[in-house]
Amino acid sequence: MSEDLPSIPSSSTLEDVARVAGVSRATVSRVINGIRNVDPDIQEKVRQAISVTGYAPNRAARSLVTRRTGSIALVVSGAGDEGEEDPFPNRVFGDPFFGRVASGVLGFLRPLGMHPVLMLAETAAAREQVISYLRQGNADGALLVSSHAADPLPKLLVDAGLPAVLFARPPRPIPISYVDVAHRAGGTLAADHLVARGCRRVATITGPLDVPASQDRLAGFQETMARHGHPYIPIVEGDFSHDSGETAMQRLMAEHPDVDGVFIANDLMAQGALLVLRDHGRRIPDDVAVVGFDDSSAALACRPQLTTVRQPMEDMAAEMTRLLLSHVEEPERRVTSVIFEPTLVIRQSA
Amino acid sequence: MSEDLPSIPSSSTLEDVARVAGVSRATVSRVINGIRNVDPDIQEKVRQAISVTGYAPNRAARSLVTRRTGSIALVVSGAGDEGEEDPFPNRVFGDPFFGRVASGVLGFLRPLGMHPVLMLAETAAAREQVISYLRQGNADGALLVSSHAADPLPKLLVDAGLPAVLFARPPRPIPISYVDVAHRAGGTLAADHLVARGCRRVATITGPLDVPASQDRLAGFQETMARHGHPYIPIVEGDFSHDSGETAMQRLMAEHPDVDGVFIANDLMAQGALLVLRDHGRRIPDDVAVVGFDDSSAALACRPQLTTVRQPMEDMAAEMTRLLLSHVEEPERRVTSVIFEPTLVIRQSA
DNA sequence: ACCTGGATGGAGAGCGCTCTCCCACTATGC
């Protein structure tokens, strides 16, 4: 139609570059993808032609033949039950937890020039969308961060034969790779620390007990406390939210006003719990020592700042991404799980 | 190579569907895309063939010819200065602000079967990556959420002729669409409320004053206070972070221990400030009334819960997305800006 | 009976790229 106006470089193609460089399309492709040997002189000519034409490879065309998109999905599969139709899926991202995971994923992908596609999968319809999105070749695989225990998405992905990696061990064993932290060991760290501080009347606020992570943190904590001579400790179940931390601590104060140490299964709940302890006139950590879990941004927002069991989430997220890419690369690869060790970050609250 | 094993449906193509339905590729395409009239009987046959074959259209192939990817980038352009090379771009997503924007974007895109690609653009290299990512046709346009004032990315996008919409008014006018809230009006709401409560010695903690939003919130607040007979009010500048809220409030307490009302330019700083006020023994709201800005999740995590100026961020983000899609659809479209009205959400802090 | 025109389906040309062939050329071995 229109002659190229010099001012509008539009998008030039491999063909254009080849013409300018005086070589064939194939050779340009070889230079770009670094495949096979190409004469250095010709390489140089091609590179110049690329910068002259302002060439940028067309991903669609490449995908069409390579059967790879070079992008992956980051699926946040919240607690949402069926039938929930919140038009604005709130506070899923508000969770400081998500921030660190996203950072880890982005940090790993960035050097590769890749970027994740953000998807939510709360409802059955949304899960269908995820599957068909992947099947259409919009992304090569999925990273799944699932907050709910009975999330059916992992199984759907496995059944569809789509590469996927989970952020946490699935409640029921299915053949899928995942990364996780040694929750049990985390519980042990918290117990040891509280005991070492001299706490004698220790309690714990757990996460929702249908989640493996919650169970394991509790088990590790109980076990270790038992070993230290405290076989029975008060337990209140929360749901990982700020509010539930407050509620749980209210109850704890009512039923066991004499506690002098609390292990709380995540920082967000701990943040809520600290407010309640303060309202009850307890000095932290002198009257009551508090240990959280996660080392999320909430831990720093607490006053006093929270002593907490740190999950290396960025590293875990990066590893999760690495695992996914290797599954994409090599579909027959065996499923793997990588478990990270938690560490105790000591601040002011215990 | 290998015959289709019936157990592995692999991916069937338009051609397969056409064969099963006994029609041509073109007709199947027409049915799928709902273009032109197709005989109802044939439509039905095609639909059945689609479900029999488990067909899912290949996005790469479609993109190649339509020159559309059907996906957009959500670019978070943080404060990061040049040379910063944080491998894990922390706390950008921890900000409760981001959560609501993401929700709005996802909420709008979801019914369209679209999902945003998450990108960070802190450094010059990252900005280059964004541009070339778009130029390669990985996404049709960009939503830009920029926290820093002097972000060069908007201009880069405009210069490259790439469709983009900003979440806030750019500091320097450039031809680009954006959504924003009437920050000035928000400042007015806060001032009116504090005065109506009977506050006489009012102060404010602002955001970084090189950001238009901060300037406008302050201007609206000052203006209105002046109209109420308070032409001079103490001002401390913060940087929107939790910590800076604490620091600023410390200073305010030191310099003006008698304040009885504070307008704080975002909830995160307000959260920090409340802790300081509490440490100084001030009862909220009786001794000091506090009004925040944003109505982010932080407002609910405050004790007492924060009275705050609400930005309808989900609606703004949805509108931003709508604007972007219309620019993608119609490249010659005039740039537009849409300004939303803030509202005052009254809780316990004022 | 003929022409016109509105519907509707099919044929086929690409979109921009990769990758398998194949060819030309040089270096090596007998």
Next chain:
DNA sequence: GCATAGTGGGAGAGCGCTCTCCATCCAGGT
């Protein structure tokens, strides 16, 4: 000298889809 292997470049066939033509059919007007 000739067969053999190795190296580097070109030709061209698609990847799966859309979309422009074109062919066909059936009304309706003359």
